[in-house]
Amino acid sequence: MVNIRSLDPSASPLDYYGSELRRLREEAGLNQQQLGDVVFCTASLIGQIETAKKVPTREFSERLDAALMTGGLFSRLVGLVLKSQLPTWFQQYAEMEAKAAYISTYQAQLVYGLLQTEEYARAMLSVDHPDRLDEMVAARMERQRILEREHPPVVCVVLDEAVLHRELGGTEIMRSQLAHLLGWLAHPWVQLQVLPFEAGQHTGLLGSFTLLRFESDPDIFYTESYDSGHMTANSHAIRERSVGYARLQATALSREDSAALIARVMEERYGHQPGPAVA
Structure with missing residues (x-):
């Protein structure tokens, strides 16, 4: 049976996306199965997205735009939809991160989200x-x-060496992740360094943190705990953490030595020689 659940387009970006999909599909004279055939998915998926029960992907949105000739409407909307799926406490930081001209982060536990x-x-x-x-x-x-x-x-990233050794998802996933980090080392706007275990005590021992700098807005210092984040533009905090970050960068391995350490961990811990994949 076709799902005809009514939606309040103002309830959320996902509801608005679903209501627009239903409206434009019906205007095109297509049922859910017919549209699904065009965009290579099931009628059930079309119905779930139209009723805000399923979150669309960017690829799906691009196919919709092509099929319904919307001028990129769904490709624009999907960004808002996906952002709304982030934890509420994290959404403000994500918005500021997207506007930042300079991102400096120290990560003690995990690979930075952008990488x-x-x-x-x-x-x-x-x-x-x-x-x-x-x-x-x-x-x-x-x-x-x-x-x-x-x-x-x-983007300047200092990763604690522990990040490289903390296995998430198995050796294959970690090999791929470390290879991904090696790929970013060649990026002109990304500076990646590893803080080795030998560094001993350092200014990042209290935990991960991020500094955001903008072209015309005040700098922001961000930290997070288990289920909350804290942002401040307090000048004293910015000054203190900026000096702390400079010290972390000075203590960390150089770009080249960081690459060598990442490659060594890939080989010794995850059993893989770094290099391009062969088809």
């Missing part, structure tokens, strides 16, 4: 969000699109 592979993100998010895993992973991948812009932010 995670989809499989690594899925393994990490499955711990606390098994019921919303697809949506959370899609939102994480959408967040990374800022690195694909014509003018991406400058």
